[in-house]
Amino acid sequence: MGVARSQGTMGSFALIQGMCGGTRPATNVRHVIFDLDGTLFDTAPDIAAALRRAIGDSSCDAVVEKAVRQGLPLDEMIRVVLGPFISDGERHRITADFRRYYDVSDYAGTRPYPGIPELLTRLKDSGRDLHIATNKRERPTLRILQHKGMRDLFSQIVCVDSAGMKRTKKQLLEQILSTAHTVPSEAVFVGDSTADVVAGRELGIRTVGVLYGYGERQAMQAAGPDAICEQVEELLAGVLFAG
Template sequence: MPRYPHILFDLDGTLIDSAPAILASFRDAFAQTGIAPARTIDDSVIGPPLNETLQLLAGSDDPALIARLAEAFKASYDSEGYKATAAYPGVGELLATLAGAGLTLSIATNKRLHPTRLILDHLGWGGYFAQVYALDLFTPRLPNKAAMIARLLADQDIAREDAVYIGDRSEDGESADANGLPFVAVTWGYGSLNADEMRPGWQAAAQPAALAALLLAD
């Protein structure tokens, strides 16, 4: 019997390579609004929530400006942009294997809920996940990933010793730590943690097959 019956996943950089689609829609948002980005729009900005990333790219936290950019981004990404999202090789097989073993899979992502569901359906993964949590799932919006994981565990009555969180960034590991969950860092995504960033107790998996073996171990 696997040690963790509940597997919680990050999405961007963990299960999917969403960078090309996201970056294209960021560039489109700045072009459509006529606002000049304050820094290069590249892979380094992938991961944080939308408004946080737009503030970084715009070099401003002006609410009206960020709102304009956010609406332009959503119009681009939620219509056609998200369709350029690709699954990392082997991830579809990973999810099928874990679900087939009777494990309960959930998503806990900084991505907005609407495009998250669009992408899962686009990739044919909607049936794999019992729960899909995003920061904007609730009103008021959840403040961060640690709070989102805590809410998921509480809502679904999941004991901490029965769950593990899988992600690709240090924020993911820190959010797992904040909830007393073990953390596995995947090293195939753009947020890959290097050896210096790994903390005591964190584990790493270099390929989906290796992650499956780790999660299915007794």
């Protein structure tokens, strides 16, 4: 199903209904899979704090904040901040220091987007299984969920390094489907990046792109998710009526 483009003054909820087939519920959705950063949580403040500390140069603070808000992988963030010609040795040092600081954080600056806890509870109470597929490493992911009291909401939490090696988002989704003994048509994947949409579409999973996190409208529309949600409040309609 192609993405409907917003035209004129069409409200965002009307846009969601148009993309999702009006009020036709996707009754076969049994599994809702979420990305983490920029979808469930605004993690940027704590990531930026750890990266600033690892770099150790206050003149880079503004660039760090911008790079983090773009939702880039750590390697790319470091190159954006310090330039493409940074030595491998310095990049590895900053990466190690970042992980050392970030992995023991109390994540005080990391917060679920307003309405997310209520959304997850409502979906779970409806009988759907909730899962996470994230390019974040397992240690900080589990610590964040534990700190925020949300660990038990999810049946599976699959991280980029959960299998002991780096994997693609598509591979993470494949693991979730396999472990849940389900098929793509019974799942919806919610994420804030075009990579999330592409991974879901490649597997035949319905996708919902969100714009309240780190995603950009033009790129998200071009990626072609089944629905686009501007606000958390629209996610329930986007998840239940996608496809």
